[in-house]
Amino acid sequence: MSTDTLHELFVLRLPDYHLVSAKPLSGGLSNRCWKVVLTHKATGERHALVWRPHSFSSQAFGVSRQHEHLVLQSTLKTPCSTLAPRPFVLFNEGLLVDWVEGHTASKEFSLTTLMSLQAAIHQQPLPSWRLNPQQRGAHYWRYMGDATGDPQLERIHAFFQAQSVKKWFEETCCHHDLGWYNIIVAPDDRFTVIDWEYAAAGDPSLDLALTIAANQLEPSEAVDIYCQQVGVHDAITQRRWHSAVEYWHPWCDYLAMLWFYVGANQFACGERLDEDYLREAQSLQALLWNNLQFSD
Numbered sequence: 001m002s003t004d005t006l007h008e009l010f011v012l013r014l015p016d017y018h019l020v021s022a023k024p025l026s027g028g029l030s031n032r033c034w035k036v037v038l039t040h041k042a043t044g045e046r047h048a049l050v051w052r053p054h055s056f057s058s059q060a061f062g063v064s065r066q067h068e069h070l071v072l073q074s075t076l077k078t079p080c081s082t083l084a085p086r087p088f089v090l091f092n093e094g095l096l097v098d099w100v101e102g103h104t105a106s107k108e109f110s111l112t113t114l115m116s117l118q119a120a121i122h123q124q125p126l127p128s129w130r131l132n133p134q135q136r137g138a139h140y141w142r143y144m145g146d147a148t149g150d151p152q153l154e155r156i157h158a159f160f161q162a163q164s165v166k167k168w169f170e171e172t173c174c175h176h177d178l179g180w181y182n183i184i185v186a187p188d189d190r191f192t193v194i195d196w197e198y199a200a201a202g203d204p205s206l207d208l209a210l211t212i213a214a215n216q217l218e219p220s221e222a223v224d225i226y227c228q229q230v231g232v233h234d235a236i237t238q239r240r241w242h243s244a245v246e247y248w249h250p251w252c253d254y255l256a257m258l259w260f261y262v263g264a265n266q267f268a269c270g271e272r273l274d275e276d277y278l279r280e281a282q283s284l285q286a287l288l289w290n291n292l293q294f295s296d
Contacts, residue, residue: 001053006034013091016041025050032057035099048101050085052197053094057266060143061259062136063197065095067129071173071199072097074125082190083120100192105183111217112225117178117193118211119229122204124173130201131176133251134161140258145265145273147281153261156288160254167203168244174207175199179214205244206252212245213252219245250291257284 003022010019020037034051054065069090075083088096137160141148148154175182176198184192212222223245227238260281267274 001032001034006036006051009093010036010038013093014038014089017047020046022051036096047088048099049088049096050099051094051096054092055094058197060262060266061197062139064129065090065197067127068197068199069095071124071127071196074127074173078124080120080124082192083117083124084193084196100184100186100194102184102186102192105180105185105191107180107215109180109183109215111222112229113191114178114180114183114211114215115222115225115229117183117191118175118208118226121175121178121193122172122207122230126171126173127199127201130171131174131198131206132165133206133255134163134165137161137255137258140255140262143265144258144261145268147261147265152289153285156254156285156292157258159292160251166247168205168240168247169203171201172204172207173199174202174204176202176207176210177214178207178211203244203248205241206248208241209245209248209252213249213256219249250288253284253288253291257281257288260284 006022007019010017017038018041020039022034022036025033025035032053032055034053036049036051038047038049039045040047052065052068054063058065069087072084072087075081076086085097085100088098090096137157141157148157175193175196177195178193182193182195184194186192208223208226209219211217212219220242223242224238227233227241232238232241258281260277263277264273264275264281267277
């Protein structure tokens with residue numbers, strides 16, 4: 001997508017607005033987003049926005065802009081209205097959301113604050129669609145290209161697809177990618193979570209496990225603080241949370257491995273797979289192969 005392409009699109013879809021500027025954003029792994037500035041032709045009102053396109057790569061990663069739009073709308077109706085960016089407009093080609101002023105959080109982001117954000121997300125309205133880890137794994141598998149011909153990878157994939165997935169807790173709204181890189185710290189020290197494209201109903205303990213993996217946290221400490229944030233004080237329920245997060249750990253590695261293989265295929269240059277994505281995928285594959293005690 002180019003600036004000219006965006007200009008043509010907005011002329012068609014937003015005829016009352018003028019495109020002032022458009023700049024591609026770096027750092028998005030499953031997205032190729034743009035920061036755009038629009039002004040209303042009649043009033044001169046200025047809007048700084050993020051353009052989140054619908055594309056073949058977003059489809060490969062299992063992203064629905066319609067679902068993303070719905071979950072962002074739902075947060076506006078709650079006391080946590082600043083938890084997520086405000087949606088601006090959705091059309092077939094993608095989604096525009098408000099640009100959030102501030103800076104991206106660092107890897108040293110407060111664990112207590114992170115767990116409070118996790119708890120707040122789990123209290124949002126329940127989406128009508130859900131993330132099933134096996135279905136998501138099967139979806140990724142279809143977009144991995146030649147990687148699916150690897151016998152070792154096929155065995156790992158078959159192992160997870162054959163499991164009877166355990167249900168630990170009632171489903172809540174889950175973000176499924178609550179890394180420090182998706183948290184914006186505003187000048188007034190408010191926090192906004194961005195990139196809700198994977199949000200869905202799901203087991204909150206899987207979401208917590210994904211958060212722990214994404215931020216490379218010590219699981220026991222993170223679970224203890226999360227339990228404090230959601231008001232879980234009895235020892236039996238706390239132990240269940242710890243067991244659930246431990247149970248989901250290999251699932252997190254499995255889904256991340258497939259996700260990186262999808263990225264390696266989607267962002268290939270000709271027949272050459274993207275090396276950064278491929279390196280991460282192969283590292284996770286080796287880890288799973290060893291941890292699950294497979295053998296040739």
